[in-house]
Amino acid sequence: MRRVLAGIAAWGFVASAWAGSAWFVVAESAAERVEVSLASSERHGDVVSFRQRRTLLGGQVDPNTQRTLREVLEKRLLDCRNRRVATRSRATFDVDDALIDHQVVRGGAPSWQPLAPGDVLVGKLCRS
Secondary structure, eight states, X not given: OHHHHHHXXXXXXXXXXXXXXXXXXXXXXXXXXXXXXXXXXXXXXXXXXXXXXXXXXXXXXXXXXXXXXXXEEEEEEEETTTTEEEEEEEEEEEXXXXXXXXXXXXXXXXXXXXXXXXXXXXXXXXOO
């Protein structure tokens, strides 16, 4: 019984922390909504680490499993000085909240991608 109560208490703590996180919409279309967690951002010099969530709205299907996708969660890095972004990990979920795929970039230099001039991420996450 104590384990059950401890599990319920732990889930409540996690759920309240998730609900309390501040998500900011950076892009939205008929197919998806892209948000970043401002509460998760941490700055280390010119690089900001943060979490990004893509909620898929268009009924996209995973080509490997043929399951309908709901959400993609990513841990990312943003290089404020050089205006570029890299993905450290990505988890993909279906409409039933089941994990479809999880990828992690290990070791070595991140695979940086340039950002377009005026990208919302830079303005929101790179404030001094």
